[in-house]
Amino acid sequence: MIIPRLAPAQLNPTTGTRQLVLLAAVQVCAMSVWFSASAVVPALRAEWGLSREHSILLTVTVQAGFAAGAVVSAALNLADRVPPHRLIAGSALLAAVATAALPWCPHAAAPLRFLTGFALAGVYPVGMKVVVSWFPHRRGFALGVLLGALTLGSALPSLLNPLPWRAVLVSSALLATLGAGIAAAFVRPGPDRTPSPPWQPRYLLTMAADRRQRLVCLGYFGHMWELYALWAWLPAYLTATGGPGGLTPFVVIGLCGAAGCLLGGALSDRRGRAVVAMAALLVSGGCALLSYPASGAGLLLPVLLVWGVAVIADSGQFSAALAETADPRYLGTALTAMTALGFLLSAATIQLLPLVADAVGWRAAVPVLAAGPLLGAVAMHRLRRR
Numbered sequence: 001m002i003i004p005r006l007a008p009a010q011l012n013p014t015t016g017t018r019q020l021v022l023l024a025a026v027q028v029c030a031m032s033v034w035f036s037a038s039a040v041v042p043a044l045r046a047e048w049g050l051s052r053e054h055s056i057l058l059t060v061t062v063q064a065g066f067a068a069g070a071v072v073s074a075a076l077n078l079a080d081r082v083p084p085h086r087l088i089a090g091s092a093l094l095a096a097v098a099t100a101a102l103p104w105c106p107h108a109a110a111p112l113r114f115l116t117g118f119a120l121a122g123v124y125p126v127g128m129k130v131v132v133s134w135f136p137h138r139r140g141f142a143l144g145v146l147l148g149a150l151t152l153g154s155a156l157p158s159l160l161n162p163l164p165w166r167a168v169l170v171s172s173a174l175l176a177t178l179g180a181g182i183a184a185a186f187v188r189p190g191p192d193r194t195p196s197p198p199w200q201p202r203y204l205l206t207m208a209a210d211r212r213q214r215l216v217c218l219g220y221f222g223h224m225w226e227l228y229a230l231w232a233w234l235p236a237y238l239t240a241t242g243g244p245g246g247l248t249p250f251v252v253i254g255l256c257g258a259a260g261c262l263l264g265g266a267l268s269d270r271r272g273r274a275v276v277a278m279a280a281l282l283v284s285g286g287c288a289l290l291s292y293p294a295s296g297a298g299l300l301l302p303v304l305l306v307w308g309v310a311v312i313a314d315s316g317q318f319s320a321a322l323a324e325t326a327d328p329r330y331l332g333t334a335l336t337a338m339t340a341l342g343f344l345l346s347a348a349t350i351q352l353l354p355l356v357a358d359a360v361g362w363r364a365a366v367p368v369l370a371a372g373p374l375l376g377a378v379a380m381h382r383l384r385r386r
Contacts, residue, residue, distance in 0.1 A: 015190075016134040019130070019131075019187065019188065019190065020135070020142055020145055020146070022182055022183075022186050022187050023130060024145055024148070024149035025149070026088060026092065026123070026127065027123070027127055027150045027153055028152050028153040028156070028175075028179070029153065029175040029178045029182070030088075030091075030092040030095060030123045030175075030180070031123070031149075031150050031153030031154050031156075032154075032156040032157060032171075032172040032176060033096065033098075033120070033172045034062060034116075034117075034153070034154050035059075035154055035157050035158070035231070036099055036172035036173075037058045037059070037102060037169070038058060038059045039157035039158055039161050039168060040157075040165035040168050040169065041058065043165035044058070044165065047165075054109075057113075058110065058113050059113075059232050059350055060347050060350050061111075061113040061114040061117065062120075063228060063343050063346050063347035064347045065113065065115060065117025065120075065121075066117035066120055066121050066340075067340045067344035067347065068114075068117075068118055068121075068340075069117065069118035069119065069120070069121030069340075070125060070336045070337070070339050070343065071337075071340045072121075073121055073122060073125070073333075073336045074204060074336040077330065078332075079122075079129055079332025079333060079336050080329065080330055080331070080333055084127075084129060084130050084189050084332075085130075085183050085187040085188055086184070087122050088122060088123050088127060088130075088180075088183040089180045089184035091119045091121070091123045091126075092119070092120075092123050092179045092180035093177060093180040094118075094119035094122075095115075095116045095119035095120050095176050096173040096174070096176035096177040096180065097173070098112045098113075098115040098116045098119065099116055099172055099173040099176065100173035102169055103165075103166045103169055103170070117343075121336065124150060124339070125335045125339045126332060126336075127146055128143060128146060128335050129331055129332040129335060130187065130189050131143055131146050132320075132323045133189045133191070135190075139269070139320040139323055140264070140267075140268035140276075140316060140317060141266050141268075141269055143265055143316035143317075143319050143320050144261040144262050144265020144266065144316045145261070145262065145265065147261040147265075147312060147315050148258035148259075148262055149258075150261075151253060151254055151257030151258050151261060152257075153175075154253060154254070155249070155253040155254030155257070156172070158235075158247070158249045158254070159250050159254070203327070203330045203333055203334070204333070204337055206327070207337060212325040212383065213322060213325050213326055215379045215380070215382055215383040216321045216325060216338070217318075217341070217342075218376065218379035219274075219277055219281070219314075219376040219377075220315075220338055220342050220376070221341065221342055221345055221372070221376065222281060222372040222373050222375045222377070223281065223284075223314055223315060223318065223342070223373060223376050224343065224372070225345060225346070225349055225371065225372020225375075225376075226349070226369035226372045227311055227312065227315070228349070229346065229349040229350050230307070230311060230366075230369060231253050232350050233350070233353055233354065233357075234249050234253065234304075236354070237362050237366060240357070240361075240362040241295045241362055243295060243301070243304075244300070244301050244304075248301070252304050252307070255308075256305055256309045257309070257311070259309055260280075260311070260312045261312055263313055264280055264312075264313030264314055264316060264317060265316050265317075265320075268320060272384070273320050273321040273324070274317075274321065274380045274381075274383045275384060276313070276314065277314040277317040277318060277321070277376075277380045278377045278380035278384065280310050280311075280313040280317075281314055281373040281376045282373070282377050283306065283310040284307060284310040285370040285371075285372075285373035287303050287306055287307035288307070288366060288367050288368075288370035288373070289370045290303050291303055291304075291367060292363055292366070292367050296363070314376075319338075321383070322334055322338060349369070349372075352368075353365055353366070353368070
């Protein structure tokens, strides 16, 4: 079947750059609600009397909600059948409402966090599809910019943390609302897109049967094994090990993460997706293993700075690689499905890591995160050989 697309010469680079900036702004604003509750957990525990298990639940339910929302979106092919700017705007607005309601609904905290994650499944994967439609030839760098915006947005609550906890949540909700407005008013899909396809729930089976797509997904799952567990528990880890405090989580997650996304994207356009992803996974896994001796020798900060760059540098490469192997008609569905399973896995590791820390201590628990990236590197090596 011939899929109608515009020739590359018809793409307007100026318009594409403007759309990338707008999409990055949407990601920064919308993703600020992701860790908004996690950033104020100490205050919530003091005021609401939350147990440690309930505190963990506030983070895990966002991951589970995102996975559930992505599964629903993938099964219904929403990312390929609904105008992307409308889907992004509506989803960001729903996440904002759920976050704004949290301070006044303590008994519904977990369902509201689940709803926040569910809504964000319509923001991040759909944003990736829009970026790909504007940048058919520089997808690595463009997706790196988008991922860098996601890391900054995810780290924003740490920067807002000096505010009263209710103000942190309301500020995040207002930012997500701003993101929804930007998406609705200005974001549009690019010329390198395909017409809306018919509903095809069986595409997920087709995706799983294709070896190249399967290897990309396996690499992504190894990446997700460590990413959100590190981000979610970095403050607790630093506190327990006597590591550097202050703005360290924001620097490691936000600034180093954004730098890693841009670096990984730029390199992958020159060296290839699989090569860059494999290198980032190996460095990231190595940092997880080195964290144990480094924390005892007073060298944890440099390890964390390198880890903050490497842990996210590969993320955009999995999306770019999948965009180059999936059926372009169902690219949004493929990206959403891969993301759904990855975030479901991350919910498990977020729960697992503090349990391991209770048993052996945080210093010995964090190296467990190395298992995912090292296995993911094997998948990327096999993809490279193909």
